[in-house]
Amino acid sequence: MTRDGEQSRLLALERQIAAAEATLLELQAAILEARSERGLVAAADARLENERLQVENQLATREVVSANAALQVAVKASQTDSLTGLKNREVLWDRLGHDMALARRHGHRLIIYFLDIDGFKRVNDQLGHAVGDLLLQHAAAVLQTTVRGSDTVCRIGGDEFVVLVAAARREDATQVADKMARALAEPCLLAGHPMSISASIGYSVFPDDGDSPGVLVHMADEAMYRIKRAASRLHPPQPLLSRQQIS
Numbered sequence: 294m295t296r297d298g299e300q301s302r303l304l305a306l307e308r309q310i311a312a313a314e315a316t317l318l319e320l321q322a323a324i325l326e327a328r329s330e331r332g333l334v335a336a337a338d339a340r341l342e343n344e345r346l347q348v349e350n351q352l353a354t355r356e357v358v359s360a361n362a363a364l365q366v367a368v369k370a371s372q373t374d375s376l377t378g379l380k381n382r383e384v385l386w387d388r389l390g391h392d393m394a395l396a397r398r399h400g401h402r403l404i405i406y407f408l409d410i411d412g413f414k415r416v417n418d419q420l421g422h423a424v425g426d427l428l429l430q431h432a433a434a435v436l437q438t439t440v441r442g443s444d445t446v447c448r449i450g451g452d453e454f455v456v457l458v459a460a461a462r463r464e465d466a467t468q469v470a471d472k473m474a475r476a477l478a479e480p481c482l483l484a485g486h487p488m489s490i491s492a493s494i495g496y497s498v499f500p501d502d503g504d505s506p507g508v509l510v511h512m513a514d515e516a517m518y519r520i521k522r523a524a525s526r527l528h529p530p531q532p533l534l535s536r537q538q539i540s
């Protein structure tokens with residue numbers, strides 16, 4: 294081949310290489326573009342999925358919070374006497390165990406009072422059940438405000454209340470009983486009816502009288518019952534002055 298012929302063949306080859314390189318660059322650019330588009334789509338999908346999970350999480354959290362709140366309301370209702378708002382009979386045994394443990398630990402006494410309103414049935418019979426309810430609510434509020442916030446007042450049914458009072462000495466028991474009796478006897482007006490509540494009050498003392506919750510409540514109940522019977526032999530039942538009795 295001549296020198297000219299060879300040069301023109303080289304030029305042709307160089308053009309072919311340049312063209313192939315340009316095509317290669319275009320292809321690479323196209324591949325990159327496709328990859329980054331796929332990446333953007335995947336990132337957008339991931340963002341959407343993330344937002345969906347966050348919403349699901351928030352809904353689940355809200356459900357847990359409201360289920361918890363409902364549970365707390367149900368627990369409180371199961372422990373509360375709905376008429377008076379006091380703790381109910383079911384809670385009494387728990388509280389008694391707890392208060393006895395505290396008394397044991399701090400070396401003080403726990404007084405278990407059993408109160409029963411005198412002549413309550415007549416209020417119901419003569420003035421109606423609604424006035425009877427008002428009287429029970431009034432008695433509950435009086436007892437609650439007469440003892441300390443750390444003491445426990447329960448309505449265990451009908452016109453019966455149990456009050457747990459922490460005290461330094463056994464002798465304090467009569468003072469607290471007097472205080473409750475006087476507070477209940479304060480004249481009040483219920484639905485326009487002037488009244489003064491009389492209650493029979495018996496008590497037992499932990500640890501002096503025993504260390505079983507059942508025995509202590511039973512002793513206080515018996516003490517209350519004895520004084521109620523003794524008083525009703527002396528006087529016809531009338532809801533005026535409170536009576537009390539040491540166990």
Ligand SMILES: Nc1nc2c(ncn2[C@@H]2O[C@H](COP(=O)(O)OP(=O)(O)OP(=O)(O)O)[C@@H](O)[C@H]2O)c(=O)[nH]1
Pocket residue numbers: 376409410411412413414415417421422423424425426429450451452521530
């Ligand atoms: N208004 C009202 N009455 C109730 C409730 N629970 C029980 N009672 C009534 O309370 C009365 C309690 O009766 P008792 O304690 O035997 O009667 P009482 O007249 O107080 O007799 P003594 O305790 O011997 O003085 C009954 O008539 C029950 O029907 C209540 O939630 N509301």
